[in-house]
Amino acid sequence: MKFTRREFLEQSIVLLSISLLSKKLSALELNKLPKLKSGRAKSVIEIWLWGGPSHLETFDPKPDAGEDYNGGFKAIPTNVSGIQLSEFLPNLAKHADKFSLIRSMTHGINAHETATYLMQTGREPGGKVFPSIGAVIGLLRGYDFGYTSKIPPYIVLTREKGRFSELGFLSPKYKPLVTGGDPNAPIFAVEGIINKSFSRDQQIKRREFLKKMNLLSDILKTNKEIENFENSENEAYELIAGSSADVFDLSKEKPELRDRYGRNTFGQSCIVARRLVEAGVPYITINSPGWDTHKRHFFAMKQKLPQLDMGLSSLLTDLHERGLLNTTIVWCCGEFGRQPKISKESPWNGGRQHWGKCFSALVAGGGFKGGEILGKSDARGEEVAERPVYPQDFLGSIYELMGINPDDKLPNPMNEDIKIMPPPSKYGRIKELYN
Amino acid sequence: MNLKFLFVSFLLFLSNLFFAFEGESDFRPLNRIDEIQLSLFQKKDIKPAKICSDSIFIRRVYFDLCGQPPPYERVKLFIEDKNPDKRNKLVEDLLSTDEFAYYWALRWGDILRIKSEFPINIWPNAVQSFSYWLFDSIRENKPYDIFCREMICASGSNFRVPPVNFYRSTPDKTPEGIAKIAVLAFLCSRIEKWNDYEKKEISKIFSRVSYKKTDEWKEEIVFSNPTPFESFKVNMPDGTILEMSESIDPRIQFADWLSGPAKKWFAEAAVNRIWFWLFGRGIIHEPDDFRFERENSFIGALLPGTVIRNNNKANKPVNPELLNYLSDEFIRNNYDFKSFVKLIVSSATYQQSCIPTIELQLAEKYFAVYKVRRLDAEIIADILSYYSKKYPRYVSMIPEPFTFIPSENPTISLNDGSITSSFLELFGRSPRDSGLLLEKNNSVTYAQRLYFLNSSDVQNGLCSSPLLKYAFTNAGPDPKRIIEEIYLLYLSRYPTQKEVKIILEKINSEFGEIRNFSKKSIKNLRPVINDIVWALVNSEEFIFRH
Numbered sequence: 001m002k003f004t005r006r007e008f009l010e011q012s013i014v015l016l017s018i019s020l021l022s023k024k025l026s027a028l029e030l031n032k033l034p035k036l037k038s039g040r041a042k043s044v045i046e047i048w049l050w051g052g053p054s055h056l057e058t059f060d061p062k063p064d065a066g067e068d069y070n071g072g073f074k075a076i077p078t079n080v081s082g083i084q085l086s087e088f089l090p091n092l093a094k095h096a097d098k099f100s101l102i103r104s105m106t107h108g109i110n111a112h113e114t115a116t117y118l119m120q121t122g123r124e125p126g127g128k129v130f131p132s133i134g135a136v137i138g139l140l141r142g143y144d145f146g147y148t149s150k151i152p153p154y155i156v157l158t159r160e161k162g163r164f165s166e167l168g169f170l171s172p173k174y175k176p177l178v179t180g181g182d183p184n185a186p187i188f189a190v191e192g193i194i195n196k197s198f199s200r201d202q203q204i205k206r207r208e209f210l211k212k213m214n215l216l217s218d219i220l221k222t223n224k225e226i227e228n229f230e231n232s233e234n235e236a237y238e239l240i241a242g243s244s245a246d247v248f249d250l251s252k253e254k255p256e257l258r259d260r261y262g263r264n265t266f267g268q269s270c271i272v273a274r275r276l277v278e279a280g281v282p283y284i285t286i287n288s289p290g291w292d293t294h295k296r297h298f299f300a301m302k303q304k305l306p307q308l309d310m311g312l313s314s315l316l317t318d319l320h321e322r323g324l325l326n327t328t329i330v331w332c333c334g335e336f337g338r339q340p341k342i343s344k345e346s347p348w349n350g351g352r353q354h355w356g357k358c359f360s361a362l363v364a365g366g367g368f369k370g371g372e373i374l375g376k377s378d379a380r381g382e383e384v385a386e387r388p389v390y391p392q393d394f395l396g397s398i399y400e401l402m403g404i405n406p407d408d409k410l411p412n413p414m415n416e417d418i419k420i421m422p423p424p425s426k427y428g429r430i431k432e433l434y435n
Numbered sequence: 436m437n438l439k440f441l442f443v444s445f446l447l448f449l450s451n452l453f454f455a456f457e458g459e460s461d462f463r464p465l466n467r468i469d470e471i472q473l474s475l476f477q478k479k480d481i482k483p484a485k486i487c488s489d490s491i492f493i494r495r496v497y498f499d500l501c502g503q504p505p506p507y508e509r510v511k512l513f514i515e516d517k518n519p520d521k522r523n524k525l526v527e528d529l530l531s532t533d534e535f536a537y538y539w540a541l542r543w544g545d546i547l548r549i550k551s552e553f554p555i556n557i558w559p560n561a562v563q564s565f566s567y568w569l570f571d572s573i574r575e576n577k578p579y580d581i582f583c584r585e586m587i588c589a590s591g592s593n594f595r596v597p598p599v600n601f602y603r604s605t606p607d608k609t610p611e612g613i614a615k616i617a618v619l620a621f622l623c624s625r626i627e628k629w630n631d632y633e634k635k636e637i638s639k640i641f642s643r644v645s646y647k648k649t650d651e652w653k654e655e656i657v658f659s660n661p662t663p664f665e666s667f668k669v670n671m672p673d674g675t676i677l678e679m680s681e682s683i684d685p686r687i688q689f690a691d692w693l694s695g696p697a698k699k700w701f702a703e704a705a706v707n708r709i710w711f712w713l714f715g716r717g718i719i720h721e722p723d724d725f726r727f728e729r730e731n732s733f734i735g736a737l738l739p740g741t742v743i744r745n746n747n748k749a750n751k752p753v754n755p756e757l758l759n760y761l762s763d764e765f766i767r768n769n770y771d772f773k774s775f776v777k778l779i780v781s782s783a784t785y786q787q788s789c790i791p792t793i794e795l796q797l798a799e800k801y802f803a804v805y806k807v808r809r810l811d812a813e814i815i816a817d818i819l820s821y822y823s824k825k826y827p828r829y830v831s832m833i834p835e836p837f838t839f840i841p842s843e844n845p846t847i848s849l850n851d852g853s854i855t856s857s858f859l860e861l862f863g864r865s866p867r868d869s870g871l872l873l874e875k876n877n878s879v880t881y882a883q884r885l886y887f888l889n890s891s892d893v894q895n896g897l898c899s900s901p902l903l904k905y906a907f908t909n910a911g912p913d914p915k916r917i918i919e920e921i922y923l924l925y926l927s928r929y930p931t932q933k934e935v936k937i938i939l940e941k942i943n944s945e946f947g948e949i950r951n952f953s954k955k956s957i958k959n960l961r962p963v964i965n966d967i968v969w970a971l972v973n974s975e976e977f978i979f980r981h
Contacts, residue, residue: 113552113553114553117553125553125554125606126554126606126607127554127606127607128868129553129554129866129868152881152882159857160857160860165860165866169868171876171878172861172863172876172878172880173878173880175860175861175880175882177882178857189891191885191886191890191891192882192885192886192888192889192890193885193889195889195890195891195894197894198889203889206966206969206970209941209966209970210969210970210973210974212937213934213937213970213971213974214970214974214975214976215455215931215934215974215976216789216807216974216975216976216979216981217974217975219456219790220789220790220795220807220975222794222795222796223795223807225807225808225809225878225879225979226807226975226979228878228879229809229879229884229975229979232879232880232881232883232884233881233884233888235881235884236881236882236884236885236888236889237888239881239885240885240888240889
């Protein structure tokens with residue numbers, strides 16, 4: 001066999017890159033994940049407070065900052081000494097040992113889209129559009145990697161974020177199932193899955209009729225698109241007419257427990273999330289809208305915070321009582337916080353503007369410690385005073401606790417060498433909170 | 436009435452499974468495209484598919500040209516029309532509709548990445564001006580070379596000179612970043628696959644493109660900035676050397692090069708992309724992955740205009756003669772876009788049925804069959820609105836003044852990639868990030884099947900369409916006629932004998948033998964009708980181009 005000079009060059013380049021690559025691979029293997037006492041998390045529940053919740057009225061109260069900042073609202077003690085919460089969160093205050101707070105989240109961006117993108121992907125915008133953490137975990141813990149449940153691996157309750165594409169460059173196969181419907185309604189009509197007008201038997205009968213009627217598939221049996229259509233239909237029917245859909249049936253829960261979570265869309269979404277965790281779903285997002293309170297901020301807080309307080313505290317205690325909290329990460333945050341100085345002038349009349357410089361997040365379970373505070377804001381909650389936490393470090397930690405190395409390659413349709421997360425900032429991932 | 440009924444029954448009696456898709460005639464050349472194809476077929480010993488029936492044709496051209504379902508009334512008139520030239524007449528009609536311009540502007544909007552924000556920041560005002568320019572260009576059939584030149588040479592305000600937004604439709608506004616989108620849009624080539632020397636050379640074309648802000652909010656001026664005041668040369672990929680004097684705008688030279696020395700490549704890229712849009716596959720495939728190789732990149736030894744295609748198989752035209760003819764024809768006809776579409780659509784090659792006579796993959800590769808494929812997300816949204824008479828709501832990522840879409844505007848007229856709905860996302864509309872054709876994802880997922888099989892939208896909107904009532908009135912009391920009207924309404928064709936039989940059996944099993952329907956019994960029949968319609972809209976035929 002004879003090589004031309006050019007072929008020889010090409011060959012040697014290939015060999016060289018293979019040897020470099022294998023070195024790189026072994027380096028990756030050495031870069032092991034941090035050890036955890038409690039074992040790895042199996043599921044994540046993301047509670048997304050869409051619009052940017054005020055950190056002052058939630059996890060970082062500033063009772064001494066004066067009325068121009070705290071609006072006259074107080075802080076209350078919790079069951080962990082030294083930790084205070086906003087007076088709007090009395091139920092969570094009883095269970096501060098089950099979660100930890102980060103009071104030094106920061107990225108400095110005050111625009112919803114860019115901030116959401118940062119908080120969901122850990123990346124600066126520009127160039128490729130990356131998938132959200134939910135879509136990535138749905139992929140890495142999904143059907144390509146041994147997940148077999150009929151319920152899709154990534155579920156969104158009850159509406160998508162809307163201003164943000166979850167998928168980035170991934171194929172639509174990894175799109176979350178967005179439930180639609182309202183879990184607080186008498187029947188939680190999950191869009192496409194639970195249909196109030198047909199019983200399971202009727203569904204099966206209809207399907208038989210459909211099979212008889214499908215002319216094109218009779219003729220074009222070898223067509224890949226037709227084949228894909230049929231396969232997708234089979235999958236769909238496993239949800240429509242199989243027992244998997246029971247996971248969305250809240251009539252199977254005790255009414256007292258449902259009361260505890262709060263009889264509202266958010267509270268009942270939390271209980272559905274717990275049921276999905278029990279069914280082995282790796283990633284669940286609850287999108288709670290309405291936190292973009294430029295105007296009438298305190299009026300909105302009085303409405304929204306009691307629901308968040310009941311739903312989230314019941315979710316944490318319920319997961320804990322069922323022994324699921326150790327293997328389930330719960331995180332609660334928005335794309336940014338809100339401006340500590342209240343905008344009293346017209347047209348805001350007591351509102352708060354966007355604030356990306358400093359805000360708070362809650363993490364619980366799945367290997368995160370409880371009863372801890374990480375980082376600190378200044379006296380008014382305007383700037384990070386200690387231990388800044390950047391989005392890529394925050395999300396990188398969730399991957400680590402899920403047993404996913406954030407430095408590994410992210411499977412992608414372009415087959416490019418893309419890492420799951422960009423490298424951590426100099427402050428590092430939030431290992432201080434690992435169990 | 437009775438005679439007509441007898442005639443229809445006779446037809447149904449003759450019908451077999453294929454009746455629904457094929458006409459009686461075999462493949463027979465209608466224009467030069469077909470002659471070229473036929474000689475390829477003979478060489479490769481391929482038997483092309485039969486010509487499709489009238490019902491299939493009208494449904495197909497409505498979707499392919501206008502992105503709209505064919506109106507029920509028009510389908511019937513078309514099928515009954517005895518004029519032998521009716522197909523060409525229909526195509527003429529469709530080419531002059533606004534829907535045609537909307538739909539092709541949508542396709543162009545995908546590859547020009549027209550969206551208000553993230554990661555591309557065109558901003559709402561400029562998105563509107565750019566899209567209206569695009570829509571008008573297509574509607575008035577602006578010659579393709581001029582259409583491209585207007586974008587390439589544009590200078591001025593993003594609000595007042597719409598095509599300058601071409602230069603703002605990328606997050607990377609360096610000369611290299613602009614070269615990337617220009618090469619993709621005008622040469623259908625991916626600059627990532629060019630060598631460093633070639634990349635560097637072509638990027639020089641855009642080295643003078645500059646941007647400046649004005650006092651108006653979000654206004655930006657794109658202009659050619661001649662500093663540093665130096666002349667330079669650009670070695671183009673075909674070997675042409677462009678000389679740039681100190682003060683020239685190099686983009687003008689680039690446009691001249693495209694319609695001059697490089698016109699063959701420029702035209703091939705354009706016609707191949709249009710071919711892809713109509714056939715679901717390019718003569719060169721992927722259609723936006725033209726590759727070339729020069730013997731010596733540093734000298735440019737080739738004659739200007741000669742580009743040697745890479746040996747890579749995936750990149751060769753399956754029928755070089757065809758591509759050659761089409762591009763010559765396009766150039767000869769002064770880049771007349773609508774005539775070119777008409778040329779393709781009036782060919783027998785385009786009018787083949789979707790039923791292959793040879794192995795499917797082979798037939799699709801050589802265009803010996805019409806390739807079935809799922810309709811675009813936007814078209815499916817318009818189908819839903821057509822039947823339900825309910826109109827979708829859209830949301831935008833950013834607070835913008837143009838989110839409200841009046842109900843008379845179809846979804847295909849949606850011109851901003853930032854304005855969207857969960858429906859469009861579910862069905863894989865293009866995110867308009869990269870400008871690659873494969874960004875639009877028309878594959879079927881289980882979630883889409885769930886939506887069609889079991890969602891309230893489909894149940895309440897599609898299956899109990901107000902148009903059904905109209906169809907019943909047309910049908911009269913005969914159950915067979917009712918079935919026919921339902922088929923015409925939803926699938927634009929008459930049912931086959933087998934289909935009529937299955938449905939009558941279903942009706943009879945649920946209601947006992949019924950010969951005549953009164954208005955009252957139609958009401959009782961509603962659940963069965965619902966089931967029938969539901970089955971039709973859930974058949975592949977309903978949401979696939981075929």
